[in-house]
C-alpha cells in the first residue's frame with residue numbers, strides 16, 4: 001500500500017521523553033482525523049514500547065530510541081520503536097500477560113498485553129545483546145467517517 | 153502530573169491529575185509513601201477525575217500501594233475515571249482489586265463512613 005507520510009525521530013532514552021514520544025506520534029496520526037479513543041490507544045501503546053526500551057532495553061542508563069512512523073493510503077498507521085539495548089531472551093514468554101523480569105521495579109508484565117489490545121498488530125524482533133524492535137500497526141478512521149474531535 | 157492529598161480520619165483522598173506514566177509514577181509513589189509512613193492512614197480513595205492518561209507504569213504504582221494497604225487490611229477505591237483510564241483498569245483487571253465508584257460519596261459509603 002502506498003506510503004502517504006512518514007517521519008523518523010531519534011530521542012535519548014530519558015523518562016521525560018515518554019510523554020514527548022506519545023504526543024509526537026499522536027500529532028502525526030491526527031492528520032487522518034481519527035477518534036479520540038483511537039488516539040488514546042496509540043498513545044498508550046507507544047508509551048508501553050518506549051518505556052520498555054528505557055527500563056528493560058537500557059536499564060535506565062540512557063541510550064537511543066528510534067521511532068519511525070508511516071501512514072499508508074488505506075489509513076493504516078505503522079509505528080516502529082527500536083532500541084539497541086540488551087534484547088529479549090525468550091520472546092514468547094516476554095509477551096505473556098503478567099510476565100515481568102522486573103517485579104522489583106513494580107512492573108506487572110502487562111505492557112505487551114496492552115499494546116496487543118490497543119493496536120491491530122504487534123510484532124517483536126529481538127536479539128540478546130543487540131536490541132529490540134517493536135512494530136505496531138493500527139487502521140485509523142478518518143474524519144469522513146463522521147466528524148471526530150482530536151486531542152493531543 | 154499534579155497530586156493533591158487530603159486526609160479525613162483514617163482515609164486519605166489522593167487526587168491525581170494529568171498523565172501517570174513511568175516518569176511521573178515515582179512521584180506518586182513517594183507522595184503516598186510519605187503519608188503511609190506517618191501512620192494513621194488505613195484506606196485510600198483515588199480521585200482520578202483529572203487523570204487524562206495512564207499506562208502500565210501507573211498500574212504498577214497503584215498496585216504497589218494497594219499491596220501496602222493490604223498489610224493492615226486497608227482498602228483502595230477509585231472514582232471519576234475518564235474512559236481511557238477506565239479501559240486500562242478493566243483490561244488489566246485492576247478494577248477487581250481497586251473498585252471503581254461513580255463519586256466520592258459512594259467511596260466513603262463503601263468504607264462505611
Ligand SMILES: Nc1ncnc2c1ncn2[C@@H]1O[C@H](COP(=O)(O)OP(=O)(O)OP(=O)(O)O)[C@@H](O)[C@H]1O
Nearest residue numbers: 052053056057094100101107108109110111112208
Ligand atoms: N525493549 C526491551 N528490551 C529488553 N527487554 C524487554 C523490552 N521490552 C520488554 N522486555 C522484556 O519483556 C518483559 C515483558 O514486557 P512487558 O512490557 O509486557 O512487561 P513489564 O515491562 O515487565 O511490566 P509493565 O509493562 O506492566 O510495567 C519485560 O519484563 C522485559 O523482560
Ligand SMILES: [Mg+2]
Nearest residue numbers: 048052111208
Ligand atoms: Mg512494560
